[in-house]
Amino acid sequence: MQTPELNWRVVLVRPRNPLNIGAAARAMANFGLQELMVVAPYEPVWQEVRSAVGAENVVRSARAVERLEDAIGDANLVVGTTAGTRRNLDRDLLPLTEFPAWLRARTSASRLRQAALLFGSEKTGLSSEAMSFCHVLVRIPTAPQCPSMNLGQAVAVCCYELARAGMVSTPPGTVKLRHSDAVNLQALEHALARLVNVLDEVGYLKPKSRNAQILKLRRLLLDLELTNYDVRVLGGILAQTQWKLNNP
Amino acid sequence: MQTPELNWRVVLVRPRNPLNIGAAARAMANFGLQELMVVAPYEPVWQEVRSAVGAENVVRSARAVERLEDAIGDANLVVGTTAGTRRNLDRDLLPLTEFPAWLRARTSASRLRQAALLFGSEKTGLSSEAMSFCHVLVRIPTAPQCPSMNLGQAVAVCCYELARAGMVSTPPGTVKLRHSDAVNLQALEHALARLVNVLDEVGYLKPKSRNAQILKLRRLLLDLELTNYDVRVLGGILAQTQWKLNNP
Numbered sequence: 050m051q052t053p054e055l056n057w058r059v060v061l062v063r064p065r066n067p068l069n070i071g072a073a074a075r076a077m078a079n080f081g082l083q084e085l086m087v088v089a090p091y092e093p094v095w096q097e098v099r100s101a102v103g104a105e106n107v108v109r110s111a112r113a114v115e116r117l118e119d120a121i122g123d124a125n126l127v128v129g130t131t132a133g134t135r136r137n138l139d140r141d142l143l144p145l146t147e148f149p150a151w152l153r154a155r156t157s158a159s160r161l162r163q164a165a166l167l168f169g170s171e172k173t174g175l176s177s178e179a180m181s182f183c184h185v186l187v188r189i190p191t192a193p194q195c196p197s198m199n200l201g202q203a204v205a206v207c208c209y210e211l212a213r214a215g216m217v218s219t220p221p222g223t224v225k226l227r228h229s230d231a232v233n234l235q236a237l238e239h240a241l242a243r244l245v246n247v248l249d250e251v252g253y254l255k256p257k258s259r260n261a262q263i264l265k266l267r268r269l270l271l272d273l274e275l276t277n278y279d280v281r282v283l284g285g286i287l288a289q290t291q292w293k294l295n296n297p
Numbered sequence: 298m299q300t301p302e303l304n305w306r307v308v309l310v311r312p313r314n315p316l317n318i319g320a321a322a323r324a325m326a327n328f329g330l331q332e333l334m335v336v337a338p339y340e341p342v343w344q345e346v347r348s349a350v351g352a353e354n355v356v357r358s359a360r361a362v363e364r365l366e367d368a369i370g371d372a373n374l375v376v377g378t379t380a381g382t383r384r385n386l387d388r389d390l391l392p393l394t395e396f397p398a399w400l401r402a403r404t405s406a407s408r409l410r411q412a413a414l415l416f417g418s419e420k421t422g423l424s425s426e427a428m429s430f431c432h433v434l435v436r437i438p439t440a441p442q443c444p445s446m447n448l449g450q451a452v453a454v455c456c457y458e459l460a461r462a463g464m465v466s467t468p469p470g471t472v473k474l475r476h477s478d479a480v481n482l483q484a485l486e487h488a489l490a491r492l493v494n495v496l497d498e499v500g501y502l503k504p505k506s507r508n509a510q511i512l513k514l515r516r517l518l519l520d521l522e523l524t525n526y527d528v529r530v531l532g533g534i535l536a537q538t539q540w541k542l543n544n545p
Contacts, residue, residue, distance in 0.1 A: 103443030
């Protein structure tokens with residue numbers, strides 16, 4: 050199978066240290082990645098980011114957004130990174146070294162265009178909520194005695210592996226999504242919101258476990274590897290159901 | 298061929314930023330490397346190195362030495378790293394991704410025990426003199442628009458690749474060199490000094506080009522992949538020659 054070349058967007062979620070944002074930008078530029086987004090940075094942090102040497106373009110075009118969903122946006126592949134030290138992790142972690150083979154084996158591989166690679170904050174990593182948006186969680190295979198990497202270095206190692214496997218499309222340019230492409234997360238979130246609405250009305254979601262149920266539904270939808278077309282059909286069905294529930 | 302597991306020593310030559318020494322130590326700990334040596338650090342830099350999280354052992358056992366030769370010491374494989382931007386580079390650069398295959402193919406691979414991985418200073422990289430000690434120069438395959446990496450990130454990527462290829466021996470412990478092992482650089486430098494002495498006496502080395510000739514001889518000796526035994530024999534021949542020259 051061919052290795053798909055993707056347009057990669059690096060997303061830093063709530064980073065605390067401006068040096069790490071600059072370091073991430075530089076590593077991206079080193080390996081030909083160009084799109085950087087930062088979710089809810091501490092305001093002073095964001096102001097302090099200096100153009101790292103050679104990474105001026107990455108820093109200049111970087112954007113800060115409030116919500117993770119806005120950073121994921123039109124991505125149709127979302128990859129989370131984790132040191133894997135958190136206890137309640139209920140998902141398999143893929144070693145970074147095996148990620149290229151995983152992606153090649155994925156049925157939707159050829160339908161992917163835009164990918165997002167998420168990194169959590171230096172202290173806490175990605176939250177369970179953030180992980181629920183991820184198709185896959187990868188772990189850099191670090192030593193058990195010292196598993197947690199510096200953020201800038203983790204970004205460098207991941208970008209190196211993506212470039213090494215020939216997965217970085219250059220030049221990026223605009224990505225046009227087609228019907229047969231894997232659905233992007235924005236469209237999937239719209240469908241999920243509709244689904245949740247219906248499930249609320251029919252009483253499927255219970256107040257106590259509602260949030261956990263939604264995270265599970267999101268994962269279920271992600272695992273289906275739906276196309277844009279699939280999701281449009283699903284949306285139509287849900288809209289019709291909603292209408293009927295409101296007009297019995 | 299089997300991938301040789303080596304005891305790796307990371308050598309930072311004249312680093313300027315204490316953050317980079319701490320970052321290098323952390324990346325090493327992340328990937329199971331333990332031996333850090335720093336050549337001629339600016340004194341205040343060295344004092345400021347804090348134990349990076351999880352890298353306390355690496356930092357505690359790190360040593361500062363004055364000369365590169367002292368840091369290379371008993372290594373019988375010396376690997377230099379470079380961004381490859383320097384003009385007068387008269388040697389082939391090996392992409393880091395191809396380094397594991399290069400090492401497996403080397404006839405002396407199974408006779409290697411202790412390796413040194415050299416990183417130059419943030420501003421200037423490794424000098425020609427430092428490069429002359431290297432069996433091979435590797436380059437992290439970065440984008441032409443932004444080739445030069447941050448020092449701490451370069452160390453992280455190299456350590457990741459070594460661990461990825463299964464080339465890092467754990468636990469390190471003491472390395473005992475055998476006769477049939479590849480010669481270490483200390484012994485080779487002794488032989489080279491003897492050779493230079495003889496060549497001076499016979500008038501082979503010309504004042505103008507003496508230094509350049511010595512760098513070439515060092516490279517020639519490195520390329521021969523000599524064992525400890527070979528170098529002992531060579532040393533004997535040179536000592537005898539020297540004696541005869543002094544006692545005609």
